[in-house]
Amino acid sequence: MISAILSYEFLQNAFLSGLIIGVIAPLLGLFIVVRRLALIADALSHVALAGIAGSLYLSQQFLFFATVNPVYLGIASAVGGSLLIEKLRGAYRHYEELAIPIILSAGIGLGAIFISLSKGFGSDLIGYLFGSVSAVSRQDLTIVIVIAIIVICYIYFFNKELFALSFDPEYAKVSGINSRYIQMGFMIITALVIGASMRIVGILLVSSLMTIPVAAAIQLAKSFKGAMIYSILFGESAVIIGLVAAFYMDIAPGGTIVITSILILLAVLGWKKVQGNRSSFAGKGELV
Amino acid sequence: MTKTIIQLDDVSFSYDHSIVLEHISLQVGEGEFWALIGPNGSGKSTLLTIILGLLKPSSGSVKLFGENLESFKDRERIGFVSQKSNSFNSGFPATVFEVVRSGLTSKVGLLKRYSKKDEQKALESLRIVGMDSFATQSIGQLSGGQQQRVFIARALVGEPDLLIMDEPTVGIDQQNVASFYSMLNKLNREHGIAIVLVTHEIDLVTDLATHVACLNRTMHFHGVQSDYNKMDEVDISKWYGHPVRRVHQHAPEVQE
Numbered sequence: 086m087i088s089a090i091l092s093y094e095f096l097q098n099a100f101l102s103g104l105i106i107g108v109i110a111p112l113l114g115l116f117i118v119v120r121r122l123a124l125i126a127d128a129l130s131h132v133a134l135a136g137i138a139g140s141l142y143l144s145q146q147f148l149f150f151a152t153v154n155p156v157y158l159g160i161a162s163a164v165g166g167s168l169l170i171e172k173l174r175g176a177y178r179h180y181e182e183l184a185i186p187i188i189l190s191a192g193i194g195l196g197a198i199f200i201s202l203s204k205g206f207g208s209d210l211i212g213y214l215f216g217s218v219s220a221v222s223r224q225d226l227t228i229v230i231v232i233a234i235i236v237i238c239y240i241y242f243f244n245k246e247l248f249a250l251s252f253d254p255e256y257a258k259v260s261g262i263n264s265r266y267i268q269m270g271f272m273i274i275t276a277l278v279i280g281a282s283m284r285i286v287g288i289l290l291v292s293s294l295m296t297i298p299v300a301a302a303i304q305l306a307k308s309f310k311g312a313m314i315y316s317i318l319f320g321e322s323a324v325i326i327g328l329v330a331a332f333y334m335d336i337a338p339g340g341t342i343v344i345t346s347i348l349i350l351l352a353v354l355g356w357k358k359v360q361g362n363r364s365s366f367a368g369k370g371e372l373v
Numbered sequence: 374m375t376k377t378i379i380q381l382d383d384v385s386f387s388y389d390h391s392i393v394l395e396h397i398s399l400q401v402g403e404g405e406f407w408a409l410i411g412p413n414g415s416g417k418s419t420l421l422t423i424i425l426g427l428l429k430p431s432s433g434s435v436k437l438f439g440e441n442l443e444s445f446k447d448r449e450r451i452g453f454v455s456q457k458s459n460s461f462n463s464g465f466p467a468t469v470f471e472v473v474r475s476g477l478t479s480k481v482g483l484l485k486r487y488s489k490k491d492e493q494k495a496l497e498s499l500r501i502v503g504m505d506s507f508a509t510q511s512i513g514q515l516s517g518g519q520q521q522r523v524f525i526a527r528a529l530v531g532e533p534d535l536l537i538m539d540e541p542t543v544g545i546d547q548q549n550v551a552s553f554y555s556m557l558n559k560l561n562r563e564h565g566i567a568i569v570l571v572t573h574e575i576d577l578v579t580d581l582a583t584h585v586a587c588l589n590r591t592m593h594f595h596g597v598q599s600d601y602n603k604m605d606e607v608d609i610s611k612w613y614g615h616p617v618r619r620v621h622q623h624a625p626e627v628q629e
Contacts, residue, residue: 119465241485249478252465255455256527258426261448261479303466307511312466 089332098330099285100222101210103324103338106282106294109236111320113278113304114295115313116240118303119251125272126292128170128185129163129279131192134288136162137213138199147332154224155213159288160280167272195250216287216339218331225284232281239274243267248309287322287339294320297346301353313373319349375402377439378535378567379424384433386419393419394454395591396435401584403534406561406568408582410575412614415589416458417571421539424569425453438534449480452528452566454521456540461520463513469523470508473498476527498521498530502556518549522556525560530562535567536560550574554581587612 090096117126139162140155166188173184200210240247240295246267249257258264282291302315327342334341379401387392392414403409410415422428423435426442435442435625438450474487474495482485487550499505502590510521521541528536540555542550558581560566572578579585585601588595593612594601612618 121462126390171494244480245475245478245487246483248467248471249475252467252472252475253461255427256453257478258427259448259453260476260531261446303464306466307509309466309471321396 088365091316095219095221096286098223098226098340099218100328101286102221102226102281103232103328103342104256105229107284107321107324108232108317109278110286110291110294111316112313113122113236113275114239114299114320115302115309115316116247116251117275118296118299123292123296124185124189125167125170125275126295128189128192129166129276130288130291131189131196132281133159133163133192133276133279133283133291134213135192135195135199135287137202138210140197141209142203142247155221155226156225156228156280156284159213159283160228160277162192163276163279164273167276168204168269186246211337212285212287214289214339215285215337216285216290216331216342218296218328218338221284229281229284230357232277235277236274238272243270247271248359256337282319283349285338286342289293290339290343293343293346294323297343297350298323301346301350304353304357319346319353323349374405377401378403379423379439379569380434380436380439381420382434382436384420384423384435384584386416386423387431387475388419394423394430397588397592399586399592399595401535401567402568403567404565404586405584406557407570407584407586407592408569408575408578409571409586410573410579411588416419418539420588421622425451427539433510443579449531450534452476452525452531454505454524454528454535454536454538454541456543458530462513462582465513467502467508467512468508469504469512469515470495471498472512472523473530474527474543480531493527494532495530498526501529501560502526516546516549517544518546518553521545521553525556529566532586535569538568538570540571540573543596550577554578557581588615 090100093314095238103204113125118121137157139153140150140153140158143150144153144155171186174181175188177183246257246262250267251259251263254264279291280296282294286294298319299312299316301319302312306315307311322344326345328338330341331338331344377400379399381397381399383393383394384397397420409420411416415440419428424431426436426445437445439448440447469610473490476498477487477491477494481491483529496505496508499508502525504519504522504526507519507523512520525536525541542553554577557568557570561568561583568582570578570582579598579601582598584595584597586592587601587609594604606617
């Protein structure tokens, strides 16, 4: 396996992209989960699908678009979707969550139209939907690196504001934190992470890599810093194991990465249950 | 003469054509402890929300520390503990220390990280409320009373001149309510922090506060505690909307 990675550029691209995504997706996912916004990642990934399908359709119609990486339009539409969600949340102050299913439906609707209009995209679209080990180009890797730098800088510099807004939005507003701009930035960053992850995990499964490792991490962590470390650790493990499994089984890595992260979650839940039983047993012992 | 830190002039507020507050005027001076009392739906929480700048009054003006609310930027001078703090997500993965330190977010400023000094401040704030030994514990593992002390520590960490609290004892058992109020008393007397407290526990608080404001859409009384205690039960019952009787020497109790 290692000799194959050293020999083939596409494998180097896939593994390097995977390692980077294994850090940034759960890192941002932690803020998404604690803010109870897990569905936003789903909505934006479906908007990205519309962008990808649109780009593939346009490439069939116009020669110019054949030279443009569909990931660009996927990212652009996810960013557009994130801004629209923010606008809609403002319009429905008492039903803010409505914005998410509206944008999600719009994404699927547009995607379906572009897919139907074309004469079929074949393996291209399947690669975007479920991820691919072989389809990650040097250009895709460069996009992932640039996005990772933006995401890490954003979280490094706005970590304390994001924590305050996630824990207690009302208090954050009262204490003078400019929640509007932080939130807008957060939505754009989420769209960028989805854009970066779709080549490896696939559009349909990208939100899983942002939420399942976090679901396992918050079972174990006492602190926010601890939750961050566990989330990255679980996300990275799922990506490495998933990519290796996908390589040997010659299947889409999105499925293997997500199933690995679910197995990690089940192991954590099982371990927690055993620990709980042990401590309650020990407690009974003390009473006797 | 004490400096005025909150000044409300003829403030009114309507929501969906129904009047919530009418012609409210009030002055809170530095170091004063105000109990804001009134029946359910009297507009107490709305008034606090207006003072905090989360709602705009329909008419009238609000000044904080001598500055118009719209241009007031010195937010760290105000600490806030809400009623909702009791219903926060108890599964949130954060330690007591992390929660208290987050009270410094605005003071530290954008693009900057917490310094060692900020961390010392957070620990000192926890010490003031008697929760320093819980610093590394998860916030969700604490009792309601302990959590509320942590939220007060968060409000205090920025060294505010004014502490605003909206029914902070909701969800706290009666045993801990008395020690909670005695801690507020200490904060007011020893640290000189002005307090504006909305509460239903009028028998406890009106003994503790230096000033009392009685609100039921309009301001029925505002003044020093001794003047409030001279008020007749019949008068209190009248503005409260139902019978009220005093159970302590200087404290009334609401009859359900």
